[in-house]
Amino acid sequence: MADDPNRVWPSGLTTPEAEELQQGLVEGTRIFGLIALLAHFFAYVYSPWLK
Structure with missing residues (x-):
């Protein structure tokens, strides 16, 4: 892996x-x-303790 100049250290992936x-x-x-975001919106709409 260290011999290949196209690979980037430390991942060993090319760019x-x-x-x-x-x-x-x-x-x-x-x-x-x-x-x-949708889950928080629905929790706000349907949760009675937030109103």
Whole structure:
């Protein structure tokens, strides 16, 4: 792995591989955030102790 100049230390991924992985992480975080936002909204609407 240390002999390949296209691989970045410490992950061993190439730059395009790292960018693809990071894009998936960002997209997953956005989906999680949207689900959490909806869950909090519904909890606010349907929870009697918050009104």
